[in-house]
Amino acid sequence: MSIVVTAATGHLGTLVIDELLQRVPADQVVAVARNAEKAAPLADRGVEVRIADYNDEGALAKVFGAGDTVLLISGLEPNRREQHRAVIAAAREAGVARLVYTSVLGGPAADFDLAADHLATEQAILDSGLPYTFLRNGWYSEVYTDQIPVQLANGVVGSAGDGRIASAPRRDYAAAAAVVLFGDGHENKAYELNGDTDWTLTDYAAELAKQSGKDVAYHNLSPADHAQVLIGAGFPEPVAQLFVGVDDAIERGRLARHGNDLSTLIGRPTTPIADTIAAALKG
Template structure:
């Protein structure tokens, strides 16, 4: 039996591998990757590489073995996620894996926006229909996605269409730690976890904290969702994808990303990373001494 992490060279996948290595021997871990060269650093940690592609069912047939515990990290290719996820579900079902964990989105069963409706809800249903033993990890938003934009935010302000909606974000490493716990311990069979940060924040509060720490006055520009979608397309994003991503801000406005279940901090056995700490780390990274 192995603990198998798909999409292991992605930002979340690499962190999950690191968190697993802190918990179990490397020879118990396998990483599913498309390109072995891009995973050379993972192989150097004595983690087994299994070469497969979400788009190629034939390659997936040899990626999993009976009794594996598998983490399906959701794909990143817009418009293809549902098909790709089904390919993996079919492969792990045929292999007879012990359990499948999946990174869904916060509040997926009741979510009212296209990113959940068109991609995560169908995958969750496919997992239920498969008869597999499962664990659903409904991840909230990643703080890192916002703090990665700090250089632009310092120059142009924070722009969103979320009003004063609250975001219970946590760092990718927080979510990766939760995945590692679920993959290496018992008691998570046929459960779904609503994962979010301990304290939710608004973009007004985010801009104020960034202003305080940076010494630069940062405004929050609350714009109509159509304007936000236009900004995304102006940056080169395909129109349909831009509309879907902008619409998630309306979901924030309606409270879908506030979280508050406490599942994440309970799983990882510590508080989630505070927003102020994430902003401080991003500022240090963008302005190394």
């Protein structure tokens, strides 16, 4: 019986395994990855690597075992709903003990397009009859801090108005995932995970200006103008519209603070956005 982490070489998966290795022996952790070369650093740490792709049902059938606890990290591809169903089917066939899924803050109340695949996956897991835990992750702070070079040059651009964002860095969400994967008492529960405090994009721009010493402001655009900026930056139109939809959700309070499940699980306060900005500026 192992703790199996899918998408293990991605940004979140790598951090989850790092957090797990602080809690359990490496021989109890399995990393599922598409590329053996990319997964080599995990193997070097004593983690068993199994190669599978969410699109390859035959490979997925070989990566889970009876009694495993599995973390399904949500995919990024357009067909991720079908990919998730394939993982769920393989996990059910293998007889895993519990399936943990990285979902979206708010669960059924998340009424924006980016959330639809998450809600469909939650329902598919419920329909499977597998014991589950839903980690309903809020927005990652890195969604914004990864854009700091552009923000310093052009300002912060969006269409979220004065909507509030209770973000936390990936490391905090990874720590929560490790706690839930390793610990007891999480079966058939859903956790609403977000930062302890929330902030507006105006607040974010002001903090970035303060720390960088540059003149940075938030430019609140209409949804149509925001979409055009994203398309001009190279985003395909459907993806641009998804992000505009997220800003609409932010304006309506969907990614604001939903309690303190995250800090409770990790046993410490979540990392403030100011700290994530400082770390990004240091490089």
